[in-house]
Amino acid sequence: MPTVADVREKAGDEPITMLTAYDAPTAAIVEEAGIDVILVGDSVGNTALGYESTLPVTAADIHRHVGAVSRATEEVLVVADMPFLSFGVDRSESIRTAGRMLKEADADAVKLESGEHTVELTEQLTAIGIPTMAHLGLTPQHVNQLGGFSRQGTTEEAAERILELARAHEAAGAFSLVLEHVPSTLARTVTEAIEIPTIGIGAGPDTDGQVLVVDDVVGLSERPPPFARRFGDVRSETKAAIEGFRAAVESGQFPADERDSAEEGVEGP
Numbered sequence: 494m495p496t497v498a499d500v501r502e503k504a505g506d507e508p509i510t511m512l513t514a515y516d517a518p519t520a521a522i523v524e525e526a527g528i529d530v531i532l533v534g535d536s537v538g539n540t541a542l543g544y545e546s547t548l549p550v551t552a553a554d555i556h557r558h559v560g561a562v563s564r565a566t567e568e569v570l571v572v573a574d575m576p577f578l579s580f581g582v583d584r585s586e587s588i589r590t591a592g593r594m595l596k597e598a599d600a601d602a603v604k605l606e607s608g609e610h611t612v613e614l615t616e617q618l619t620a621i622g623i624p625t626m627a628h629l630g631l632t633p634q635h636v637n638q639l640g641g642f643s644r645q646g647t648t649e650e651a652a653e654r655i656l657e658l659a660r661a662h663e664a665a666g667a668f669s670l671v672l673e674h675v676p677s678t679l680a681r682t683v684t685e686a687i688e689i690p691t692i693g694i695g696a697g698p699d700t701d702g703q704v705l706v707v708d709d710v711v712g713l714s715e716r717p718p719p720f721a722r723r724f725g726d727v728r729s730e731t732k733a734a735i736e737g738f739r740a741a742v743e744s745g746q747f748p749a750d751e752r753d754s755a756e757e758g759v760e761g762p
């Protein structure tokens with residue numbers, strides 16, 4: 494079983510790889526491909542649930558998707574993203590919701606979009622055995638305050654605040670830190686300043702690891718962020734397969750013979 498200690502040990506030796514996944518078949522592929530960490534991100538709101546932002550995603554949504562990912566994997570560390578309003582209002586409710594991600598959905602750790610308000614919570618979660626990943630820089634749950642999804646930490650003051658929060662979350666016990674959409678110089682400074690691994694997304698090459706949304710990586714997203722890179726074209730492949738099915742049905746080519754007949758007991762190609 495993978496542990497947060499394995500992830501911490503890898504830092505500095507080899508780059509840590511993290512991808513999101515939200516369902517069992519994708520999670521199994523991500524694990525087979527040798528990725529270290531699966532984040533069941535609240536990005537499920539945009540990728541799978543059809544929302545314009547991550548704000549409507551609930552703890553129950555994440556819980557269900559974490560269960561699917563955990564059932565399909567054994568070797569990869571599964572991190573449950575705590576969605577908007579599942580923490581930060583009532584302390585004991587936040588801790589219980591995080592704990593249920595491990596106790597019931599079989600996550601190995603949780604991630605919190607972080608700020609001053611998550612330092613104590615990180616300490617408490619860590620103290621009772623809930624490994625916690627921090628997340629600084631662009632934190633999409635704050636979109637209404639930030640006024641969009643622009644790069645963060647671009648002024649001296651903002652960069653200093655991110656550095657201070659990184660130190661505070663390390664001291665509170667966070668086992669790693671996601672740095673999203675910040676200048677690469679800042680990501681390097683933070684990575685050098687703290688011992689826990691940093692995992693960057695749109696933060697340049699100098700973090701201890703990299704994370705992307707799996708839909709962006711495989712080429713399924715319609716509007717990937719500017720810092721994502723596409724390594725495949727699943728969208729075109731899927732469309733071509735579906736059009737092939739439609740054309741075959743409409744032209745009478747499918748089903749064609751015994752091979753396509755369930756009565757013959759043949760289940761697949």
Ligand code: KIV
Pocket residue numbers: 513532533534535536537574671673694704705706
């Ligand atoms: O929800 C998510 O996918 C994330 C990553 C972008 C880090 O938080």
